[in-house]
Amino acid sequence: MASTAYAEQSKTEAVTAHVLWMTTGLSCEGDSVAMTSATNPSLEDIILQAIPGMPKVIVHNQVIDYAVGQEYAQAWFDAEAGKLDPFVLCIEGSLGNEEINGDGHWTGFAVNPSNGQPITMNEWMDRLAPKAAAVVAIGTCATYGGIPAMKNNPTGAMGVPDYLGWSWKSKAGLPVICIPGCPAQPDNMTEVLLYLALHLAGLAPAPELDEALRPKWLFGRTVRESCNRAGFAEQGDFATEYGSDHRCLIKLGCKGPVVKCNVPVRGWVNGIGGCPNVGGICMACTMPGFPDKFMPFMDEDKYGAMAANVIKFSYGPIVRYFRMRNIRREYDVEPEWRRRSSTLSSGYAKRW
Amino acid sequence: MAVTTANKVMVKEMSWDPITRIVGSLGIHTEIDFSNRQVLKCYSTSMIFRGFDIFMKGIDPRDAHFITSRICGICGDNHCTCSCLNQNMAYGVKPPKLGDLAFNLAETADYIFDHAIYNDCMANVDFCEQMVKETNPSLLAKAEQTAAPGRDIHGHKTIADIMRALNPFTGEFYLETLHVARYTREMYCLFGGRHTHPSTIMPGGCSADITHQTCTDYYVRLMRYFDYVKRSVPMHDDLYDFFLQELPGYDMVGYRETNLVNWGSFDDPDYVDYDYRHMTDWGRRRYITPGVAIGGELISTDLVEINLMIRILLGSSYFDGWQNEPTFVTHDPLGNPVDKNHPWNKVTLPRPQKRDFTDKYTWVVSPRMFDKRTGAHVCCDTGGGPFARQWCTAKAGVVDFGYAKATGHSIQMVLPRSPKLPEMELEWQVPEKSNAIERDRARTYHQAYSALIALHNLERAIKEVQAGRTKSWNSFKVPEDAVSVGFHEAARGVLSHHMVIREGKIANYQPYPPTPWNASPRDVYGTPGPYEDAVQNTPLFEENGPDNFKGIDIMRAVRSFDPCLPCGVHMYTGTGRVRKVTHTPTAMA
Numbered sequence: 001m002a003s004t005a006y007a008e009q010s011k012t013e014a015v016t017a018h019v020l021w022m023t024t025g026l027s028c029e030g031d032s033v034a035m036t037s038a039t040n041p042s043l044e045d046i047i048l049q050a051i052p053g054m055p056k057v058i059v060h061n062q063v064i065d066y067a068v069g070q071e072y073a074q075a076w077f078d079a080e081a082g083k084l085d086p087f088v089l090c091i092e093g094s095l096g097n098e099e100i101n102g103d104g105h106w107t108g109f110a111v112n113p114s115n116g117q118p119i120t121m122n123e124w125m126d127r128l129a130p131k132a133a134a135v136v137a138i139g140t141c142a143t144y145g146g147i148p149a150m151k152n153n154p155t156g157a158m159g160v161p162d163y164l165g166w167s168w169k170s171k172a173g174l175p176v177i178c179i180p181g182c183p184a185q186p187d188n189m190t191e192v193l194l195y196l197a198l199h200l201a202g203l204a205p206a207p208e209l210d211e212a213l214r215p216k217w218l219f220g221r222t223v224r225e226s227c228n229r230a231g232f233a234e235q236g237d238f239a240t241e242y243g244s245d246h247r248c249l250i251k252l253g254c255k256g257p258v259v260k261c262n263v264p265v266r267g268w269v270n271g272i273g274g275c276p277n278v279g280g281i282c283m284a285c286t287m288p289g290f291p292d293k294f295m296p297f298m299d300e301d302k303y304g305a306m307a308a309n310v311i312k313f314s315y316g317p318i319v320r321y322f323r324m325r326n327i328r329r330e331y332d333v334e335p336e337w338r339r340r341s342s343t344l345s346s347g348y349a350k351r352w
Numbered sequence: 353m354a355v356t357t358a359n360k361v362m363v364k365e366m367s368w369d370p371i372t373r374i375v376g377s378l379g380i381h382t383e384i385d386f387s388n389r390q391v392l393k394c395y396s397t398s399m400i401f402r403g404f405d406i407f408m409k410g411i412d413p414r415d416a417h418f419i420t421s422r423i424c425g426i427c428g429d430n431h432c433t434c435s436c437l438n439q440n441m442a443y444g445v446k447p448p449k450l451g452d453l454a455f456n457l458a459e460t461a462d463y464i465f466d467h468a469i470y471n472d473c474m475a476n477v478d479f480c481e482q483m484v485k486e487t488n489p490s491l492l493a494k495a496e497q498t499a500a501p502g503r504d505i506h507g508h509k510t511i512a513d514i515m516r517a518l519n520p521f522t523g524e525f526y527l528e529t530l531h532v533a534r535y536t537r538e539m540y541c542l543f544g545g546r547h548t549h550p551s552t553i554m555p556g557g558c559s560a561d562i563t564h565q566t567c568t569d570y571y572v573r574l575m576r577y578f579d580y581v582k583r584s585v586p587m588h589d590d591l592y593d594f595f596l597q598e599l600p601g602y603d604m605v606g607y608r609e610t611n612l613v614n615w616g617s618f619d620d621p622d623y624v625d626y627d628y629r630h631m632t633d634w635g636r637r638r639y640i641t642p643g644v645a646i647g648g649e650l651i652s653t654d655l656v657e658i659n660l661m662i663r664i665l666l667g668s669s670y671f672d673g674w675q676n677e678p679t680f681v682t683h684d685p686l687g688n689p690v691d692k693n694h695p696w697n698k699v700t701l702p703r704p705q706k707r708d709f710t711d712k713y714t715w716v717v718s719p720r721m722f723d724k725r726t727g728a729h730v731c732c733d734t735g736g737g738p739f740a741r742q743w744c745t746a747k748a749g750v751v752d753f754g755y756a757k758a759t760g761h762s763i764q765m766v767l768p769r770s771p772k773l774p775e776m777e778l779e780w781q782v783p784e785k786s787n788a789i790e791r792d793r794a795r796t797y798h799q800a801y802s803a804l805i806a807l808h809n810l811e812r813a814i815k816e817v818q819a820g821r822t823k824s825w826n827s828f829k830v831p832e833d834a835v836s837v838g839f840h841e842a843a844r845g846v847l848s849h850h851m852v853i854r855e856g857k858i859a860n861y862q863p864y865p866p867t868p869w870n871a872s873p874r875d876v877y878g879t880p881g882p883y884e885d886a887v888q889n890t891p892l893f894e895e896n897g898p899d900n901f902k903g904i905d906i907m908r909a910v911r912s913f914d915p916c917l918p919c920g921v922h923m924y925t926g927t928g929r930v931r932k933v934t935h936t937p938t939a940m941a
Binding site: 272 | 371402403407409415469520538545547549569822
């Protein structure tokens, strides 16, 4: 019955969920900026409740918020005081090690009224994580440490699961939800937020995560498994220089075969753009081992190189030869009955 | 200049933490004199430190553009591009023509995206109906009664209608801009792969698949953008002119002396060879002319000279000096001496500590320009990027590519026919003052100017593809030792990457984006940074008293620079500390 469904929808639409999106980790805010280009759903879809049954979502994000200063930061103090329920805590940027810097700070958000010093991100984590319905780490910095956590970094940067613990659970029983990417693919972010909003309203089960705490339906496949150049790889046909070569980029440093990411299949904005699917080597920016285990980026991956050489000098050229031959001889050729003629030779027995 | 007065005034300390609708974290701490409606003191603070120049030491130089892109989430592609220009110099490689054009097409798309979304979904929310109602209700009443001069073009009958169109998430122009900011990023992705951290921008050229289809997809979106920008420019002109007319003295909001820096952008592939020794010449061939202005005078358009003027100072920053560290570069490739405080020689030594506004209060350093005529370290700004770029380009009077021409006092533009609107002529005049309104206005015009550069470069790229010259990348070898620099303009202004290679690895890499220039604190000589200076010059027009003060004029002053850094602003509305002081207004000359 439509009317029953409608009554159910009205109930969940009356729920208000807050998203406290903190950009003040060791971050570049690239995930927030990328999020504004999402279309499935778009930011305004989320704010204007475009999907039936979804709760009202109030997004608190520094890049777009109308309020300024204390007026803006008040939501964080309210969340701590238990006045915002449910709320989802989104973290952008890695967390520095604040135990090694004396009286200083690596990163801060808002000011402690008692001493006028910035409140570190780590202190906010301690204050808010226990009260959040879910903690979402957005971007590879927040998920696994990313570039600020490179070898020789001065801040001791780490990801949210490193800080809270990999087996940590929110009060709603959810582990840290990781949406890696540098930046995270725009639709991956907004789609997971929408999914969480529906889950909190009781309309969806908890998101299924893999062992690195990534949503399975987004990060279940490797780049190679989704790449439009994988056919070239299968035929042992590899690009020899960057640019409009169209062939597989494995020899030029693409790390696609060992990277879990959906960009080649989802594109970047509205299906346009991407990485190896449009000519840019995959630099493995969604992975816990990023960047150190993939540098130098422009050198080929040792396992990828081995596999590529096996293919290149064995069945690849044979497959390619026969396919091309079959196309040339058979499939690029029309059936013989399509021609100008005074007789019909399609096989139909004429009855006029 | 300081004028001492002996009258006692009521002064309130106020801070905003964090400042929203910018990129990154910025804190503005002020002392405000409510009896004279003036800002006495301003401190700009940033509380995020990551240390790129530290952890990049020792890595393969070919990783630099991938890593440095991550410095910023809105202009990362500008860093990536700048790093590739730098690497081209270090490796001595010149991309094929199509590769250079692809860089220009990606970056112009970035400008038209970035300035649209920043102006109309962030900065101009300060001018929207809701905000004006909360801060200057009598001005809104006046706006309701004022017909918009450009209504026939942009369709908004009154100035208040324009303000309504800018209301967040309900305003028609705000929502349209969000949409525009998506298809312009699609344009970026056609050549750059992804935004904001590109996948196809490389040393040696562009690795994107560039075909007829790539060019067509870009063309269609670019022409659609012309429809948007033709309505946007007159609409913003109407809005800004209204403020200047109705609030006499508003041209002092965010005012500072015209001390500008811009490194120029968009190289002409016919001239650029990426060689430092010829940088003076190819730098001047850029579609945006590099330049330094001091005291309202264009003093140089020579990138070599400009390079040697750069100094990095400390004073209020959480860093130790590097005077006792080894020197990397004593002379540039032309034999000119290089200063110890130059980026090539800088060593980053973080010293985390408590924030103290009387001493050290930020993670930002203080870049300055050394004026050898006077021996002064001049505090220059980028005016948010567009202001300095157009100012120098107009004054230099070199650029002329058909669609746009620099005249010495203006930039004349011809926007061709687009799907919905006929041809349109625009002229951006060099304004008399460097202030908040003119920075925002320049940002609007810059969208038109950047789109024209894109159109011209696209026409050239299409010719290459049609001629079958689709190669867009050339190979190179990393040398054992090199000294190189990349000069580019990020959307928000100057961007330089200085690199030293030793034994095939990075020995020193110092990226300087626009924000260190604009958000810098007081330097060792006590000279305040541009935000601090501009806010201290800002008179207050807000109708609210100290108890419900929003600081809108201060916000407009700061946001006009298009800040891009992590920072915080806390506001003790009504409960700020009140002090009696003998007050010295500064820089009101």
